[in-house]
Amino acid sequence: AQSVAQPEDQVNVAEGNPLTVKCTYSVSGNPYLFWYVQYPNRGLQFLLKYITGDNLVKGSYGFEAEFNKSQTSFHLKKPSALVSDSALYFCAVRDMRGSGYALNFGKGTSLLVTP
Amino acid sequence: GAGVSQSPRYKVAKRGQDVALRCDPISGHVSLFWYQQALGQGPEFLTYFQNEAQLDKSGLPSDRFFAERPEGSVSTLKIQRTQQEDSAVYLCASSFGTTNNEQFFGPGTRLTVL
Known part of the structure; x- marks a missing residue:
């Protein structure tokens, strides 16, 4: 089965410091990986995706993620955190079973950026 | 432009009642998905439509759950004889295409079954 794991329930970082939100994957074949962010009472917003190509993927709001095949990881990063980045972050992988278009999500990581 | 909209935003139902949740996707989007998000968890896939065709319903937890998209645009998720374990955000x-396009999410409907 295609799955992702987010090992941290919460990440705390000071404003201006770099942030990393971790994600590891378990798939058969090539993974199609996504990061979404969820603000309170709002839907999930797409940040970035890795399909193929460069291992470093750049996305919205200054976020980027690095695909590492040997470590089966797809960590989300940002060089300088903002207080407004505080939210719930979800890693997801495309599930190749069934229709092949559904996403399997991790349980989420709460990011808190303090002033 | 308008994003994905869902109604109602909040629904309280007594156990055993039937509920209907509506989704208006982005105009022109071929693919439509329903997910269930329990408190403190990530979304879990329920069902997938390509235009009006329901191509995957492998995630529907029981035969009390039914979804339709008759004209290939608006979709309705119906839950019959609701149970407390159905309480979640739906x-x-x-998405525009059918391959690796990102999915655009609505704000969700929070269902509480008493």
């Missing part, structure tokens, strides 16, 4: 998402 998310709808749409």
